Amino acid sequence: MGVRERLTPQMAAYEEKFADSGDIRWLPYLMYFHPTNHASAVVNTDASGFRYSESQGRRFSVRDNDSRQPARLLAGSSTVFGIGASSDGWTLSSRLTEHDERGLPWLNFGGRSFNSAQELILLSLYRHTLPPIEEIVLFSGFNNLGLARLPSHIRQEHGAFFNCNEFFESLGTNRTKGLLQAGKKLFSGGAREEEPPSLEQQIAYAADLTLHHLLTWNAIAKDLDAKLTFVLQPLAGWVRPQGSKEEEALFAELDQLGRFTEVYGDILNKNACSQYAAALREGVEKLGARFINLSPILAETLAPEQWLFVDRIHFTDQGHDFVARQLLNIL
Template sequence: MSLSDRYKIASQMSDYDKLNDEWIPYIMKFHCPNSYLGSVSTNNLGFRNSVDCDGRVLSDKCLYDDSCQTKGKLGVVVGSSVVFGVGSTSDEFTIPSQLNRITSTNWHNFGGRAFNSTQEILLFLLNLPHKLDKIVIVSGVNNLTLSYMNDSVSTIYSPFYSQSVFSDFGGTPLGVRLSFKHFINEMRYRIFGSRISRNSNQYSIVERYKAVISCFKRDLRVIKVIAKGLGVSVYFALQPLVTWIKKDLSTEEQKLFDVLDSASGMWETLSGYINSMKLEYFRDIQKLCSGVDIQFINLNEYSEFTSNEWLFVDRVHLTDAGNKIVANILRREFNL
């Protein structure tokens, strides 16, 4: 089986594989601006378009133009690809767009594919709105995954996806790439790579985990300081991961996971680590949020994700129905 077999089950994934990135200062890479594919589109800054309750694309003008008048408050949802909405059949079914349907706030999509928490915060900082009322962060999985995959330890510079590509980069233009296929290749290299043996890594799993947690702590403190300065509320939700949920898989989910496992051949190794760190990671993230007074919820603990409904297009990314569940929980628990 190949990754393209996913398209027979979830045809929208073809668009996400085709969506290109470009090299960007400070955050490494970001979605190409003004991209228009059948299931996904980006604005002139590369952010995914967010759709309001009437089906209209939200303009980011009111985030940056003090003279702009808007109905309702302004909010941003910060995170990685789950916020960006990989798996959604259109822009109107991402988490921010789903929130626009059920709250009076205008939610903008500040998600970046394959971002760690540092990149998420930098993206927000570089595009800091002039006007804002609420910040919701839906994140967490990438940081833990990278604590296993990285080859070095730093309490300042968090490891990031495509790090091996950056290390080898010699000035050649990024060009067209298939993002998900590259992600799979990156993980395969990190786990089974020939250039660096995992047995020869000078840093233990514990050291790498502690370094990533240290960076995560810094990132949460930064966004709390920014939010306090702006006088806005900030909330954090640990994103759902199938590996952490006792879910009855739907027929579609099982087929998709079979395709992915066959194509990558590394999930069993990675999932063993992720599961072994589950409870410790849950406690640590909750403690980090509490330490900087950020309201926290763990989406993996909600029974809505355990049914046999088709909620995931892979073990991380959600279907339209999965995004709707997340939006409803966020609204209810954070009183959005």
């Protein structure tokens, strides 16, 4: 039995249905989303594929809520969706609901592997299903930065997206076959069609793209009369150079199974986080919204032996609970 299978057995449920090899629903506009009406001990989704939040014996989702009761919206990608949680009750939205003394539920508006364009499109497509929203927290940032190193002719105007190889391959044109090969070369370690941009260029591109889409988030938040906060999500290397013994064992095994550190190594340190946060903070605050860089806040309060991550991006149950408490101290 491997380290990951032993320490985080719940990850098998995510890989079965919610990983690239699982039941991806290919959809117009969004590209892909979660299976609908999925039921299991680990993950449950509603009629549109949104994950349920749970607190004090109640469960609710974007499509299954009391439309008369105001709520708060937690939006973002897979960390918001809750990859790593052993059940719906341990996701960030559930833990926020559990500990928020203001009493309103937090809806899980996360989309696995989404970039900022997909996060925004998801809001546009499902805004009509939402109850009155008092607060929006967009807990995001890494995916745009991680995708910023792809070739420019794949990124184009609105940014690259995960699973773009499958998309280009399915179109089957000569042009998209060329894009497919470029993407495969980048992540396979083969000869590149073009050199990846420098770290500074990646940060500038990702920050600009994120802020471009945040303009519309801000406009919608104002229309909803909701407070908007952008939280730069933490990564393990942004929080501390060395994790707990469980984290280090998991990271080592994951690097053997994949090539996360090799592919993303230049953006996984605190210096990259600081530069990226500075660029985002300036733009977010110009919009009149609030910006939070969560990584240094966690670093100040996290005990050396505390196990926070199941991989370099997603949290354990207690990690979700810890992050939710820290976030509520700031909001």
